Amino acid sequence: MKLLRKSCILIMTAAVILTSGCSLESKYDCEFFAMDTVMTINAYGSKSESAVKAAQNEISRLDRLLSVQSENSEIFKLNQSKEMTVSEDTLTLITRSKEIYTLTDGAFDITCEPLTREWGFYSGLENKVPSQQAIENALKGVGAAHIKIKDSTITLDENTSLDLGGIAKGYASQKAAEILKENGVNSALMSLGGNVRAVGSKPDGENxxxxxTDPDDNSKSIGTLKISDKAVVTSGGYQRYFEENGQIYHHIIDTKTGYPADSGLKSVTIVSSDDTLADALSTSLFVMGLEKSGEFYSENSSLFGAVFITDKGEIYVTDNLKDSFMSEQGFEVIAV
Known part of the structure; x- marks a missing residue:
């Protein structure tokens, strides 16, 4: 997207606060472009305008810090220099990414940058199917073992480059939610591309x-989740892809093979109170596939819930979400 769309509107809406009377409650809506996507923040409360602006500024700051393509970002500079003392935010995310790499047995891997670049899934690059030799060369630097952390200094092996795109929006939404709460907002909804973050409940107390989204028709949905104070993050092959010689190739790369993940899934939606983890797991479980994801859930059910849509259009929901998910299509429940 080339143009920055930004529209912030202060709307005064009547809200019933007590059964004995009514009061005016401020609602502030803001739409802006960051992290390569359109984002919106809708917040309620007397301090909603200043809170939303502070949250937006934080997201934009993190975008400048963590972008893989901006020449002024820390990630870009680290990828070029291979060794750098980084800021607290960058250190936190790289450290957390290594932990999640271990947790998911390598399904989440921020060293995917050379592979993503070979496939042309960056702005300004042409999508293409790389040669086998190009993939093998890119794989030489893949894996968390190629990232060394000592104090605040990150060292990368010669063939290693990082891309935090699979976790940065989750981290940004978590930081933005904290800012909203610190500024007195107890009811808000943020949409950061495929990431949704609810702060508290709706003003009326409802979830x-x-x-x-229906992966086969982006104008429709396959169901809805009722949530409060949680993150909902969806990853799917339908979000970014290209077609060559009748074959569709999507942007979620399995770093074990160097090719787009062929896991039998069309999309994975994660629900968690940990935005950063939710963002990473939506990618990880998509790469794992349904069976391995089910095993992973049974071992980590306290951390997240998930909704899976298979290539056949089947819907599977973890048992901790069965009462909050609704769909006219019906679904199977994955138990611990």
Missing amino acids: WSVAI
């Missing part, structure tokens, strides 16, 4: 309704 927020978050729709899950």
Whole structure:
């Protein structure tokens, strides 16, 4: 997207606060472009305008810090220099990424940058199917073992480059939610591309309704989740892809093979109170596939819930979400 769309509107809406009377409650809506996607923040409360602006500024700051393509970002400079003393945010995310790499047995891997570049999934590059030799060369630097951390200094092996795109939006939404709460906002909904973050409940105390996109028709949903104070993150092959010689190639790369993940899934939606983890797991479980994801859930059910849509259009929901997910299509439940 080439143009920055930004529109912030202060809307005064009547809200019933007590059964004995009514009061005016401020609602502030803001739409802006960051992290290569359109984002919106809708917040309620007397301090909603200043809170939303502070949250937006934080997201934009993190975008400048963590972008893989911006020449002024720390990630870009680290990828070029291979050794660098980094800021607290960058250190936190790289450290957390290594932990999640271990947790997911390598399904989440921020060293995917050379592979993503070979496939042309960056702005300004042409999509193409790389040669086998190009993939093998890119794989030489893949894996968390190629990242060394000592104090605040990150060292990368010669063939290693990082891309935090699979975790940065989750981290940004978590930081933005904290800022909203610190500024007195107890009711808000943020949409950061495929990431949705609810702060508290709706102003009337009801849960927020978050729709899950139908991978076969982006104008429709396959169901809705009722949530409060949680993150909902969806990853799917339908979000970014190209076609060559009748074959579709999507942007979620399995770093074990160097090719787009062929896991039998069309999309994975993660629900968690940990935004950063939710963002990383939506990619990880997509790469794992349904069976391995089910095993992973049984061992880590306290951390997240998930909704899976298979290539056949089947819907599977973890048992900790069965009462908050609704779909006219019906679904199977994955138990611990």
